Amino acid sequence: DAMVIQNPRYQVTQFGKPVTLSCSQTLNHNVMYWYQQKSSQAPKLLFHYYDKDFNNEADTPDNFQSRRPNTSFCFLDIRSPGLGDAAMYLCATSRKGPDNSPLHFGNGTRLTVT
Amino acid sequence: DAKTTQPTSMDCAEGRAANLPCNHSTISGNEYVYWYRQIHSQGPQYIIHGLKNNETNEMASLIITEDRKSSTLILPHATLRDTAVYYCIVRVVGGSNYKLTFGKGTLLTVNP
Numbered sequence: 262d263a264m265v266i267q268n269p270r271y272q273v274t275q276f277g278k279p280v281t282l283s284c285s286q287t288l289n290h291n292v293m294y295w296y297q298q299k300s301s302q303a304p305k306l307l308f309h310y311y312d313k314d315f316n317n318e319a320d321t322p323d324n325f326q327s328r329r330p331n332t333s334f335c336f337l338d339i340r341s342p343g344l345g346d347a348a349m350y351l352c353a354t355s356r357k358g359p360d361n362s363p364l365h366f367g368n369g370t371r372l373t374v375t
Numbered sequence: 376d377a378k379t380t381q382p383t384s385m386d387c388a389e390g391r392a393a394n395l396p397c398n399h400s401t402i403s404g405n406e407y408v409y410w411y412r413q414i415h416s417q418g419p420q421y422i423i424h425g426l427k428n429n430e431t432n433e434m435a436s437l438i439i440t441e442d443r444k445s446s447t448l449i450l451p452h453a454t455l456r457d458t459a460v461y462y463c464i465v466r467v468v469g470g471s472n473y474k475l476t477f478g479k480g481t482l483l484t485v486n487p
Contacts, residue, residue, distance in 0.1 A: 265418075292473070303462070303477035304419065351418050357473050363409065364475050366418030 264288070267352050267367035274342050275375055282337040282370045284352030293335040294364065295327060296351040304351055310335060311357060339372075347374045379463045384482040387457075393450040395481055397463030400444040407468045408439060409475070410448045412459040419462065419477075422448065426468075453485045 265286045274280040284293065292311050296304040308317045310329045324346070326338040339346055349369045356362040380398040387393040399408065409424040423430055423437045425446075430437040436449040450457055462480040467473065 294474070303479055306474060306476065309474065353418075353475075355473065363421040363424065364419075365421065368416075368418045371416075 265352055265354055265365050265367035267350075267370050269370060270368065271371050271373070273373045273375060274339075276344065277341050280339050280342055280372065282339075282350050282352075282372070284335045284337070284367060285333050286335075286352075286354045286365075287333070288354055288356075288365060289332060290354035290356045290362070290365070291332070292355045292357050293329060294353040294355070295325075295335070295337045296353065298349040298351055298369070300348075307337075342372070342374045344374050347372055379465060379478050381461075381463050381478065381481045383479070384484070386484050386486055387450075387453045389455060389485055389487050390452055393453040393457065393483055393485070395448040395450075395461050395463075395483060396445065397448070398445045399463070399465050402443050402465050403467075405467055406465040408437065408443075408446045409464045409466050410435070410437065411462045411464065411475075411477075412457075413462070413480075414456075414459040422461075424466075424468075453483075455485050455487065457483065458485045459483060 267284050294309040295307045297307050298304040306318050307321045324340050328336045349371050351369045353364040353366045355364045407424050407426050410422040411419040413419045422434050425437045439446045460480040460482050462477050
């Protein structure tokens with residue numbers, strides 16, 4: 262089945278130690294998104310790629326970066342994780358066109374910072 | 376995106392219809408109403424969307440008022456697996472602003 266896959270499901274990192282989360286898709290969608298969801302809160306958009314064009318949300322900290330080497334893969338890099346960055350990180354995809362498709366989400370990576 | 380207002384929580388008995396309301400009084404003419412749900416520890420799942428006509432699919436029905444200022448998501452026969460947070464979101468379709476912005480949602484608890 263076509264889907265959005267996030268690995269790993271659970272990630273533990275140390276305070277200040279860089280960490281990378283990965284997302285892959287088989288939907289061939291041209292837009293990929295990264296959301297952050299803290300406990301008991303709604304998902305919050307960090308940034309997205311439309312094809313190779315990177316679009317950062319105004320309030321996304323510089324500590325968060327992203328890479329999209331090809332259509333299928335997108336990475337979230339946290340350069341120096343703090344305790345406040347502990348959250349569920351959700352990857353999503355959609356097709357942008359005359360009729361924008363709904364977003365399809367992966368099951369997320371839960372990041373713990375120790 | 377226009378803001379939406381949803382009740383914080385609702386309960387429903389298993390096997391009964393669950394009716395989840397949403398107010399979007401400032402919705403623009405080119406904005407659709409989307410519904411997503413998020414089961415605990417999973418990613419949000421798309422349910423349904425509509426512009427002004429009522430919509431139905433295998434998961435749910437969406438009823439949009441004629442003035443488009445409010446809508447109701449209907450799960451016709453709720454099961455325990457429908458316990459989740461349900462998000463009502465308005466989103467432009469076909470334009471350059473295609474992002475999805477989540478509000479607080481409604482926690483639906485289906486009771487046996």
